[in-house]
Amino acid sequence: MDMADTAVIKQHLIDPEICIRCNTCEATCPVGAITHDSRNYVVDADKCNFCMACIPPCPTGSIDNWRTMPRIRAYSVADQLTWDELPAELSADQLAEAGVAADAVAVEPAAVSLPAAASGEEAFNSAQYNATVPPWSAAHAYTNLYGPKAAEKTVTATVVGNVRVTEVGKEYDTHHVVLDFGAMPFPVLEGQSIGIVPPGVDASGRPHHARQYSVASPRNGERPGYNNVSLTIKRVLEDHHGNAVRGVASNYMCDLQVGDKVQVIGPFGTTFLMPNHPKSAIVMICTGTGSAPMRAMTEWRRRLRKSGKFEGGKLMLFFGARTCARPPPTSRRS
Numbered sequence: 362m363d364m365a366d367t368a369v370i371k372q373h374l375i376d377p378e379i380c381i382r383c384n385t386c387e388a389t390c391p392v393g394a395i396t397h398d399s400r401n402y403v404v405d406a407d408k409c410n411f412c413m414a415c416i417p418p419c420p421t422g423s424i425d426n427w428r429t430m431p432r433i434r435a436y437s438v439a440d441q442l443t444w445d446e447l448p449a450e451l452s453a454d455q456l457a458e459a460g461v462a463a464d465a466v467a468v469e470p471a472a473v474s475l476p477a478a479a480s481g482e483e484a485f486n487s488a489q490y491n492a493t494v495p496p497w498s499a500a501h502a503y504t505n506l507y508g509p510k511a512a513e514k515t516v517t518a519t520v521v522g523n524v525r526v527t528e529v530g531k532e533y534d535t536h537h538v539v540l541d542f543g544a545m546p547f548p549v550l551e552g553q554s555i556g557i558v559p560p561g562v563d564a565s566g567r568p569h570h571a572r573q574y575s576v577a578s579p580r581n582g583e584r585p586g587y588n589n590v591s592l593t594i595k596r597v598l599e600d601h602h603g604n605a606v607r608g609v610a611s612n613y614m615c616d617l618q619v620g621d622k623v624q625v626i627g628p629f630g631t632t633f634l635m636p637n638h639p640k641s642a643i644v645m646i647c648t649g650t651g652s653a654p655m656r657a658m659t660e661w662r663r664r665l666r667k668s669g670k671f672e673g674g675k676l677m678l679f680f681g682a683r684t685c686a687r688p689p690p691t692s693r694r695s
């Protein structure tokens with residue numbers, strides 16, 4: 362066995378039991394090391410350069426897993442796509458069997474400067490723009506208080522409101538859903554999200570993974586002083602290519618009746634938070650249901666201003682919509 366065969370690496374892996382398939386890591390990785398299929402998000406050991414850009418933005422921490430492996434036995438992307446759970450660390454005996462000396466030290470490339478993209482231009486890395494750092498005056502965000510690994514760690518919320526907010530008969534069906542947590546603490550800040558665990562199993566018989574929804578209400582509740590949150594959910598009836606589908610979680614949520622119970626995990630997200638500094642201005646850019654966290658932020662500022670104790674900085678919102686709310690004005694000459 363030559364030396365190259367016995368080299369040991371720290372392999373970067375994603376825990377499929379915790380990952381909520383939010384795509385944040387794939388969108389962040391500057392070298393395209395993270396990919397996914399309909400089942401799992403995975404890391405290609407041949408591409409990952411340990412730059413760590415994907416670690417802070419992952420809302421669940423499922424990205425932060427490492428295994429000491431002989432390089433030639435590194436888990437392939439194809440292996441990882443079949444996993445339901447992370448494999449255990451190899452035992453000392455298994456490592457010895459693979460020719461790894463007991464005192465071998467796993468190597469990881471030093472954090473590297475970003476490589477040029479395939480086009481020759483510098484690859485985009487959101488971390489470069491501090492997108493993974495919350496505003497300095499943001500409040501402390503609590504995350505991962507519930508789930509998602511064990512079913513018993515979810516919180517049961519009760520639906521206390523479900524209103525369609527787009528016109529009936531129009532193409533897009535979006536709902537304002539209010540969930541009440543009762544006596545269970547569920548602290549959230551504007552800009553955070555929660556995970557909804559739809560009941561039932563997917564096509565391969567596994568429990569559905571959780572889907573994330575941005576909190577659309579301010580930190581003190583949809584109704585001030587109540588332990589509830591609101592969500593803005595678009596019913597998914599076609600996939601990104603326009604083919605007819607019935608999105609599991611969005612349809613489940615849009616069809617809920619007042620009094621129904623929902624399994625919730627989270628909260629998630631520590632970076633996309635609003636500043637607490639009273640003079641801070643906020644520029645918001647969104648489309649469609651991406652306005653949910655902006656509603657939370659603008660409503661929180663509105664409540665603070667109403668209290669008369671807050672001279673808030675300016676708020677500016679850019680909203681993109683697929684269709685015009687009103688027909689365009691007719692030409693005066695026609």
Ligand SMILES: Cc1cc2nc3c(=O)[nH]c(=O)nc-3n(C[C@H](O)[C@H](O)[C@H](O)COP(=O)(O)OP(=O)(O)OC[C@H]3O[C@@H](n4cnc5c(N)ncnc54)[C@H](O)[C@@H]3O)c2cc1C
Pocket residue numbers: 382383384554572573574575576592593594595596597599600601606607608609610611612650651653
């Ligand atoms: C941080 C975060 C916050 C989010 N906040 C919101 C929110 O506030 N409101 C909201 O409505 N959604 C939000 N989403 C998206 C949401 O988590 C789900 O992905 C979405 O509701 C679809 O889930 P589904 O189970 O209905 O569809 P699935 O059953 O998961 O998917 C069915 C098919 O539809 C495709 N698809 C998935 N989503 C869309 C889409 N939006 N448009 C077209 N095709 C799609 C899938 O690729 C798949 O082919 C958020 C996602 C993230 C990561």
Ligand code: SF4
Pocket residue numbers: 375379380381382383384385386387402418419420421422423424
């Ligand atoms: S939960 Fe973490 S590991 Fe899973 S897709 Fe999101 S960012 Fe990636």
Ligand code: SF4
Pocket residue numbers: 373389390391392393394395404408409410411412413414415416
């Ligand atoms: S550590 Fe860096 S290279 Fe590796 S998967 Fe995460 S973002 Fe990509």
